[in-house]
Amino acid sequence: MSARFDQKISETLADPRLQLAIYTATGRLMSHRKAVVSEDALPEYQELRTQASAIKRHTIENLDWYLEEFERNVIAHGGHVHWCRTATDVADVVLGIAKQRGARLIVKSKSMTTEEVDLNERLSHHGLESVETDLGEYILQLMHQTPYHIVAPALHLTRQDVAKVFEDSLGVPHDIVIENQTLTARGVLREKFLNADIGISGANFLIADSGAVTIVENEGNARLSTSAPQVHIAIAGIEKLIPRAQDLATFLKLLARSATGQPLSVYTSFLSGPRKPGEVDGPTEFHVVLLDGGRTKLLADAEKRESLHCIRCGACLNHCPVYRKIGGHSFPWVYSGPIGAIITPQFHGLDSEPALPFASTLCGACAEVCPVKIDIPKILLELRAEVRDVEKQNADGQLERAAFRAFAYLAVRPKLWSRVLAFGRRLPVWPLGPAGAWFSERELPVPAARSFRELWKERQGR
Amino acid sequence: MPARVSIFVTCIVDQLFPQVGMAMATVLERIGYTVEFPEAQTCCGQPAFNSGFRDEARTVARHTLAALENCEYVVVPSGSCAAMLSHHYADLFPASSQERAAAAALTPRVFEFSQFLTEVAKRKEVGAKFDGAVTYHDSCHALRELKIKDAPRRLLAAVQGLELREMDAAEECCGFGGTFSVKFAGVSGAMARTKLDSIVRTGASAVVSIDSSCLMQLQGAIARAGLPIRTLHLAEVLAGQ
Numbered sequence: 001m002s003a004r005f006d007q008k009i010s011e012t013l014a015d016p017r018l019q020l021a022i023y024t025a026t027g028r029l030m031s032h033r034k035a036v037v038s039e040d041a042l043p044e045y046q047e048l049r050t051q052a053s054a055i056k057r058h059t060i061e062n063l064d065w066y067l068e069e070f071e072r073n074v075i076a077h078g079g080h081v082h083w084c085r086t087a088t089d090v091a092d093v094v095l096g097i098a099k100q101r102g103a104r105l106i107v108k109s110k111s112m113t114t115e116e117v118d119l120n121e122r123l124s125h126h127g128l129e130s131v132e133t134d135l136g137e138y139i140l141q142l143m144h145q146t147p148y149h150i151v152a153p154a155l156h157l158t159r160q161d162v163a164k165v166f167e168d169s170l171g172v173p174h175d176i177v178i179e180n181q182t183l184t185a186r187g188v189l190r191e192k193f194l195n196a197d198i199g200i201s202g203a204n205f206l207i208a209d210s211g212a213v214t215i216v217e218n219e220g221n222a223r224l225s226t227s228a229p230q231v232h233i234a235i236a237g238i239e240k241l242i243p244r245a246q247d248l249a250t251f252l253k254l255l256a257r258s259a260t261g262q263p264l265s266v267y268t269s270f271l272s273g274p275r276k277p278g279e280v281d282g283p284t285e286f287h288v289v290l291l292d293g294g295r296t297k298l299l300a301d302a303e304k305r306e307s308l309h310c311i312r313c314g315a316c317l318n319h320c321p322v323y324r325k326i327g328g329h330s331f332p333w334v335y336s337g338p339i340g341a342i343i344t345p346q347f348h349g350l351d352s353e354p355a356l357p358f359a360s361t362l363c364g365a366c367a368e369v370c371p372v373k374i375d376i377p378k379i380l381l382e383l384r385a386e387v388r389d390v391e392k393q394n395a396d397g398q399l400e401r402a403a404f405r406a407f408a409y410l411a412v413r414p415k416l417w418s419r420v421l422a423f424g425r426r427l428p429v430w431p432l433g434p435a436g437a438w439f440s441e442r443e444l445p446v447p448a449a450r451s452f453r454e455l456w457k458e459r460q461g462r
Numbered sequence: 463m464p465a466r467v468s469i470f471v472t473c474i475v476d477q478l479f480p481q482v483g484m485a486m487a488t489v490l491e492r493i494g495y496t497v498e499f500p501e502a503q504t505c506c507g508q509p510a511f512n513s514g515f516r517d518e519a520r521t522v523a524r525h526t527l528a529a530l531e532n533c534e535y536v537v538v539p540s541g542s543c544a545a546m547l548s549h550h551y552a553d554l555f556p557a558s559s560q561e562r563a564a565a566a567a568l569t570p571r572v573f574e575f576s577q578f579l580t581e582v583a584k585r586k587e588v589g590a591k592f593d594g595a596v597t598y599h600d601s602c603h604a605l606r607e608l609k610i611k612d613a614p615r616r617l618l619a620a621v622q623g624l625e626l627r628e629m630d631a632a633e634e635c636c637g638f639g640g641t642f643s644v645k646f647a648g649v650s651g652a653m654a655r656t657k658l659d660s661i662v663r664t665g666a667s668a669v670v671s672i673d674s675s676c677l678m679q680l681q682g683a684i685a686r687a688g689l690p691i692r693t694l695h696l697a698e699v700l701a702g703q
């Protein structure tokens with residue numbers, strides 16, 4: 001385990017305020033979801049998951065086809081499509097557009113893909129001001145923090161925290177009333193919306209048959225970001241494709257329910273192309289930036305490809321007992337929780353944090369709630385096996401390998417197995433190495449004086 | 463009714479909680495089965511499988527497949543190990559291999575204990591008595607891989623003198639997770655304490671599960687917290703008279 005991972009976990013566990021904030025916020029999202037996917041509320045829920053999973057599988061397996069169809073349709077509507085292999089490419093595209101327009105100010109709505117490529121930071125190097133307009137993201141931007149959660153970025157903050165940030169950064173009086181905090185942010189952000197040259201958004205879905213970008217949100221800031229400025233740039237990973245507009249009937253029923261427990265988000269926007277002749281508003285330029293960023297590498301892997309089915313609802317984070325203890329910032333990348341645990345090593349290599357696939361009890365709560373049925377525990381197991389293969393080559397993890405070799409050697413020799421374990425049970429400290437770690441949190445079990453097989457033999461002998 | 467069942471007691475019951483295996487045998491005999499213990503059994507291999515050591519897991523799986531080859535029914539006092547035998551063995555071997563065929567043949571014969579009682583033996587109760595209130599902890603693999611939720615609850619509720627109280631976090635993981643419990647000891651301990659809080663809120667005097675590994679985790683945390691709560695395997699409750 002890297003020192004960073006270890007330390008972040010310890011810090012989070014040691015902070016009772018943070019522990020309570022994470023547990024309460026995720027718990028609330030869990031119970032909201034539960035209420036809206038129940039048998040009574042949505043009898044077709046499981047059927048929808050099956051459909052969603054099948055549509056995603058089909059799309060990802062034919063992604064080249066749908067990407068081209070999408071591009072054709074965007075262009076037909078007067079928009080532009082930019083293909084980017086890396087984060088740098090994304091920044092270059094945005095910078096190019098900004099330069100052409102002489103832009104200075106950018107408003108941004110929430111987008112994990114732009115977090116992934118660290119867009120704000122890259123833009124600021126070139127003198128561009130890029131302002132987050134989602135309330136949670138805005139607060140985090142003021143605090144110079146990354147999102148704690150893929151759907152609820154400021155999940156770890158209390159209103160007291162927010163009051164302090166606003167007081168320090170905006171010079172407003174300390175105020176813990178959430179409505180007033182919202183008004184403060186709204187006042188600042190309105191100015192930005194009105195003066196922005198470019199609006200940047202993410203995308204929840206890219207629809208191939210209509211060349212449209214779908215964005216779901218609750219605050220209306222995405223709608224403003226994409227319609228007030230003259231230029232709209234939507235930035236999305238290539239896996240966001242779905243074939244047909246009608247597929248949204250499946251996905252929209254699942255997305256908000258899984259994410260926040262809402263039947264539908266407050267705003268669902270369909271954006272296809274720039275303002276048309278005769279239309280009174282909307283941007284005059286419409287760009288879609290499509291990011292690979294490691295995704296095509298996953299496409300080649302039949303075993304783990306389904307990692308690309310994710311619709312970023314965040315349900316797996318909320319339901320993950322490990323996420324609920326270690327929080328979002330312990331994870332090595334902007335994607336945290338179970339989905340982060342499976343895509344981080346696939347995008348950035350296993351050595352980005354070799355312990356990450358092991359940071360799970362394989363309880364399966366994530367897969368149970370995933371609206372597109374990604375078998376996260378199975379992928380974690382695959383990744384664990386891959387870590388062992390790498391270790392074999394670079395001679396790491398030798399102690400554990402030796403222990404499991406010995407385990408397998410003994411397990412196929414029942415008599416020897418029994419004798420060795422009988423001896424082991426009588427050792428004063430059982431078993432030596434891991435016992436210390438166990439004991440740090442719990443009492444050790446008292447080994448039985450005699451094993452089941454000994455007792456059984458005796459009983460049969462009677 | 464088939465008169466013979468084989469029991470696969472799991473390494474943890476064999477070595478640490480033999481009374482659970484004995485209790486399971488007692489209950490099975492009480493309802494009319496002859497119980498056999500295939501002696502070549504050791505461990506299902508899950509520790510190696512879950513730790514990424516596929517070769518070692520395959521070695522152990524081959525051994526266990528052979529050890530259980532001739533058993534008509536294999537009853538297991540653990541949802542986790544039963545899921546390993548019935549679901550994951552197949553994943554370990556290539557599609558057309560002999561082992562895959564053996565694993566496929568084993569799958570329908572493996573039953574977790576409460577599953578066997580309700581689905582095969584078709585018992586609603588087994589003539590058990592218990593004095594007090596208990597709460598039931600859903601072990602993750604039993605719940606999510608084997609879909610076992612009602613069977614143990616129904617069996618418990620039918621025990622004379624036993625009051626079953628649901629806890630609010632019944633489906634939350636106890637934090638054991640095999641080597642996770644020592645690799646991420648702090649997280650594991652914190653998860654156990656969260657679970658304990660939920661158990662305590664029920665006011666029950668014991669927590670019951672169908673997996674001894676979860677119970678070992680909870681017992682360790684209960685003892686550390688100095689709480690007067692017992693941990694019992696379902697078999698131990700059902701064996702009581």
Ligand code: SF4
Nearest residue numbers: 310311313314316370
């Ligand atoms: S993996 Fe599934 S549950 Fe997790 S964020 Fe993606 S879609 Fe949602």
